[in-house]
Each structure stands twice: as C-alpha cells, then as structure tokens.
Amino acid sequence: MATSSQLNLESGLEQSIVHIPKWSGPKHVKVLVTTKLGGYSKPPYSSWNLAEHVDDDLSSVRANRQLLSQQIGKYPFFLNQIHSTEVVSLIQPWKNGDPTPTADGVVSSLDSHYLAILTADCLPILLCDDQGEVVAACHAGWRGLANGIIQHTIAAMVQLIKPKSKERFIGGIHAYIGPSISQKNFEVGMEVKDCFIQKKLLSVQSINHCFTPNDEPNKYFADLFGLATETLNQLGVHQVHTEKQCSYNNSEHFYSYRRDKITGRFASCIWFE
Template identity: 40%
Template sequence: MSGDAGRWAHNLPFPVLLPDWRGAPAHVRAMTTLRQGGSSCGAYGDAEGNSGLNLGDHVGDDLLAVKQNRDKLNRQLPSDVIFLSQVHGNIVVDAAMLRNQQHAAVSADAVFSSQTGLVCAVLTADCLPVLFTDVDGTVVAAAHAGWRGLANGVLQNTVRNMREAGAGEILAWLGPAIGPGEFEVGSDVLQAFMPQMGGQVDEPGLYFQPRAAVNGQDKYLADIYGLARKLLNDVGVTRISGGEHCTVRENQQFYSYRRDGISGRMASLIWIESAN
C-alpha cells in the first residue's frame, strides 16, 4: 500500500524528513537529511545560495566541508555513520561488518543491522533510498535503489538478509527519489526490468509510460516508486509507505543530479535505539 509522504522535522541542527510509517516500533529511529543546514557552498549549497548539508565525498565538493557536514550529522546519532561505496549493484552487508572494516571502503548498496546503536545509511540524489524495519524492531536496513540496483535485485536481497537475521513482518519506507513525471529513460531500462515482470506482456505499461522518440530512440517515463512496490510485493513485503516526493521538482528540499548535473548527496538513515 502507498502511505504518506513523511513528516518534516526541525528539532535538529538541520532539517530532516521523517518516515510516516504506521506500525513501526518506537525504538526504531529513521530519517532522510535535506540539502539545508551544512557547510557546503555553491552547487552543493541549498536552493537559496546558503550553505548545504552535502554528505557525499565523491561528488567534487570541498572535503573539509563534507567532513564538517558528516561530523554535524554524527553528533545526532548513536554511532558514526560508515558509508558504503555504492556501485548500483545488489550486494547487502551487515553493519557490524562495516564497523570491523571501517578503514576499508566496502562496495555494497544496502546494509542491515540487528544490533542496537549501529546506523544503517545510504546516500542518494535521485536514486531511491528504501528504509526497512520489522514490526518488532529487531532488524533494520537501508538500501540504495537506482534503476540498475532495482533491476538486479537489491531490494529482494535486502529482505532476504533481514529474514535470515531473524526479521518478522517487514515494513518499508520509500524515501525521496526522482518522480515518475521526470524520470525519462530509454528502452534499455525497460528491457532490464522485463525479467522481473514474470512474462506478463501488459505489466511494463504500469511502470513505463511511452514518450515521443528522440533521434529514433524510444523514450519512457519510468515510475521508480511503482517498480519498487511491485518488487517488494513479490517477496511478501506489502506494508509500504512513502514514495510521494520528487527530488527533481522539489529543489528547495532535495539535491538532484538529474536536475543540476553537479549535486550533493542526502543520507537516509535507520537504527535500533538502545533502551538505556
């Protein structure tokens, strides 16, 4: 099912978007950072020309500003974030393993945890961040789901790893991503998802709306939120909320690589809060 877009929160040193997922346990904390409230300037600032909270250290921003932004974020968390080296794949890792290898970059696109105080996080700026928890709050996860990761099964792998770690019924929240009115793709993207459609000829039309061809090349508007819901439903995850923002159109709040070319990155984070 589709849910609410989320709730804006301003009680931190920077504004964030909070998942509005009914049934999530109170001791699970989650949020997505926005583009405001940091130390980054220029293309990495906010829409008003003020300093921005870019958290990506691979996008050309001043690394000192990125460090200041990450330090500002970490002060609000139970543990420092160890970010993945995201490669648009389907590899899922345990946050405890990241903690043990914190000085070596780990190539993966999703992270899960069953331990209190370990933060799971992904970076995005149009790709889809998906946050997960089970209803008892025993296992949480964060996944970076661009179209390549979606087509290659990153969400299914995340759910499988959570279940192997003991998760019960799973809830998912679709964080801010490029909306279906802006995500123009070619036939290669459509073809990449055909194996996921189960041979149903009409199903791709639910997620890919044809547009006028460009230089003889077929073009479509892809619904990354709809694709994510379908793939999650296929593995038994039906309590799905979020998926109502557009990073391209909501420039006041979100970074967007598709819109700006040079862009910062936002973080979507989730953790199990300690009872102490």
C-alpha cells in the same frame, strides 16, 4: 517539510533541515531524511552534502557527516554505492578509519550505528521487521531494481534473523521509500524497460504499468516508486510507506543529479533508538 521532536538539534539549527517520515514501524526504530539545508558545503554542493565522491571539499563533507551523527546520536555507517546488488551485514561495530564497504544494501541488528543511504534521484529504501530486531537500507536506481537489490536486501534480513517462519517474517516487514525522481521527470530509453523484462523479476503487466510511453519513439517515463512497490508487494511486503517526494522538483530541499549534474547527495537513515 516535517520536523522532529525526537532529535536534539543544536541551538541555531532549524528543525526543518531534516524530514521525519511518518510510518508504522516499531516505535524504537527511527527514520530520517536529510535535506540540502544547514551544512557547510559551498556551491554547487550547498550546503549539507554528505557524499565524499562528488568532488566536494572533504573537510566540508566530514563536517556535514559529523553534524548528522550529532543529531542522531549514533555512529555512522555509509556505503560505497555502485548500483550493485551487494548487501553487507553489519554485525560488529564499524570503526572510523575502517574501509567503507562497496555495496548497495546493508542489514544490521546493532543499536550503536545508523545506516545511511545517499541519493540524488535514485530510491533510498529503509526497512525493519515487525518486532524491530533488524534494520536494513538499500540504494535502488533502475539498475538495482532490475537486478534485484530489494530481493537481496530482504534475503540478508532473513539470513541475519533466521526466523522460524520466513513468510511470516517477510509479511511483517515495514518499508519506507524516500525521496526520489518522479515518473514525469524520469525519461528513459527502451533498453531500460527491456532490462526489467529480461530479468523477469516482475511480471510484464507490472512492468508495463510502471513505464508510460513518451511521444518520442522508444522513450518512456519510468516510475521508480511504482517499480519498488510492485517488487516489495510481490515479495510479500505490503506495509510500504512513501510520500513520493520528487527530488527533481523540490530544488529547495533535495539534490537531483538529473536536474543539476554537479551536485551533492542527501541521506536517508534508519537506526534503533
């Protein structure tokens, strides 16, 4: 796992509890992925679970979130994620105690908050424009990808900035795709592939490329990384960065719902320094 000299980690905390992705975004835009390590939650959520909806002890989750905020040095902004295509714009500071928005994407130009996406096999996608004026984050499982969560998030970025040239703005977007379940571990039924075909947001050729037939009839291995990359490229985003880390295989560092069922969630975060 990568370490970071950018964060002022508390004494006694190992720097390997976070992963700092390498990407080509503007220097003042920072990204971070948490791991399972270094928090307060007890089994089966041990130990840095950041999700409040998984039946973990809430005091532990809140302590874990506070720890993350201390490391980043910004106020947190989480979503109530439901596999939708809803995207919210954070244009005013969100205060502790305000209702958590129900959405799966967020865009912002504020430098007071970090945007956090919680996952345990789905894709976390972090984005910013070439000038570093707007940041965005979205939660993309197969349903979100099929229904257009990436398209809705980028449209919200455009709406927030209102660039003179939409094409030039989108062409300058940087995207980071965080840890997710890898294709060899993500078996799905024919109905999942059919959903992508019916929605027609990707070409049939692209869809076929991302679904490898299994030995069982009407079963496939789905490539979430590939589906997201194909979607971003089709929209005009070609600065796409990912290590294709598998949440299912890396049981030491990442939660995986498909692997463990009862488990926590790790966070992928983006913010302005």
